[in-house]
Amino acid sequence: NAGVTQTPKFQVLKTGQSMTLQCAQDMNHNSMYWYRQDPGMGLRLIYYSASEGTTDKGEVPNGYNVSRLNKREFSLRLESAAPSQTSVYFCASSEYYGRVREPQHFGDGTRLSIL
């Protein structure tokens, strides 16, 4: 009963390094999301994928790229990490019926530090 699985759970990078955060869901959801959580800022949407084959920018997309590899997997890439990208990253998935989106299911988060 995995739900949404994120890897890695922790990562430390040096400025300028690149890395990819992986996310997979086993609930057959169409929509997947990447958020970052910073103190006092709540959850801010980086990118989302409404369905397989589509991706759209959220509130804070600069410095990130995403790939919806298939229905299950949605990855987030930092091409050249910057200290401002130090954050906790959450992946989520949900389904929607008509206009109403079902609740999101979240992964456990990836704590990323950029030195």
Added chain:
Amino acid sequence: ILNVEQSPQSLHVQEGDSTNFTCSFPSSNFYALHWYRWETAKSPEALFVMTLNGDEKKKGRISATLNTKEGYSYLYIKGSQPEDSATYLCASTGNQFYFGTGTSLTVIP
């Protein structure tokens, strides 16, 4: 971007007190309002999804109401317990989720 606001930002209550907090959202083009509970070092968990004006939802000691015409939702906790300590997030949905910044609740034993 939808502007979803929550108040207060933080709240400390004594064990046994009842409490409530507010989520405000744009009333135009409303689809649904979600409430989540987010414990420290964990991931957010869904509490309620509400869609209709006047909706009321209840789960144990936690309940929520919705007013889509004026654009607000209240979350109530009756007889707060230390295990209720968490951040409570609301989100309004269109083609994506628009989260407020949350209300941090601390219940003092």
